[in-house]
Amino acid sequence: MTRQLPLDLPHRPSLERDDLVVSAANRLAVEAVDAWPDWSHPVLLVTGPPGSGKSHLAEVWSMEAGARVAEASTVGDILKTPDFRVVVDDVDRGGLEEDALFALVNAARLGGGWLFLTSRRLPAAMEIATPDLRSRLSAATIVPLGAPDDALLTGVLAKLFADRQIEVEAGALRYLVERMERSLDAARHVVAAVDREALAVKARVTRPLLRRVLEEGGWHTG
Secondary structure, X not given: OOOOOOOOOOOXXXXXXXXXXXXXXXXXXXXXXXXXXXXXXXXXXXXXXXOOOHHHHHHHHHHHHOOEEOOOOOHHHHHOOOOEEXXXXXXXXXXXXXXXXXXXXXXXXXXXXXXXXXXXXXXXXXXXXXXXXXHHHHHOEEXXXXXXXXXXXXXXXXXXXXXXXXXXXXXXXXXXXXXXXXXXXXXXXXXXXXXXXXXXXXXXOOHHHHHHHHHHHOOXXX
């Protein structure tokens, strides 16, 4: 089979709210994003396993709220900003030092702004040395995400292919959903790999092509 080396052009899927795929797996978190600024608590903590869509939700909220991502070097300026809107990713893995995170959470709690936090674990399971920080995080609005269900994974795959103007039949989508790793990160990697392979061999997206991509990329789970 003749192959053509495709150009590795950067591709970024749309993160507008209207492009967010919603299913039972993420409905509560999406409703929380949509409810802003009428949150019952100024701190929202979205938890879930890798690839469940936490960062995607954070980016959608950032666009809606005009938020910025907190970094160690910017916390001081953020605390001086009235009505700040801030995202902190991976609070369970040291996204920020505890003193900086506590300052942001406490400031938001006292009416200084809004925080969107993501974590793989609930506060009770985090390694936190500051008891008051654990208490503040536990008091936040906590919305858990599970692994993507069939509806969410199918919808995300369809959207990612559409973003790249690739036509894929429903049967091919089902084939992927039944065999690939259940992760939105994996979905992005698989679609990008399918795009490259289809361009390289100048072929339509068929089940044999999908099988080859899954096996070569190590995404085949069954």
